Amino acid sequence: MIAKLVIAKLAISIVWILASALLFRLLSVWNELPERVAVHFGVSLEPDGWARKSTLALLVVPLVLGHAVLTTWLVLAHAQGSGNLAVIQLGTSAVLFSVFWQTITFNISGKPLRVIWIVLPVLLIVGCIAASLS
16 A cells, blocks of 8 residues: 555656656747747658647647646545556656657757657556556
8 A cells, every 4th residue: 555655656756757847848948949840740750740839838838737737636546546547647748758858859959759769658558558457
């Protein structure tokens, strides 16, 4: 019981740290972003959707903060569970963090997205879901 509560609180803390780091990154590089930015990438990880940088902020800020709030509520409401929910939410946060961080970096420097930083947290999520079902 205590171990599950520690995992839950650790997961919540990490989710909020990732959200804060991402929002700080967006704010700190705001003036470096071009007015027109890539906001969507296809299967080949090449940009295929463009928008104003304010639209990027309107995507990132509510999604990341909303996910952190939802994670906090879900994990605390189900802290007595298996602990997989906390890990799944942490993995989801890692995917959001990775995708948005790489999107910001791409729009500043043109550095391509790296699929490994998206696939690893997704595999963690799938593994936790599989463990929950068995």
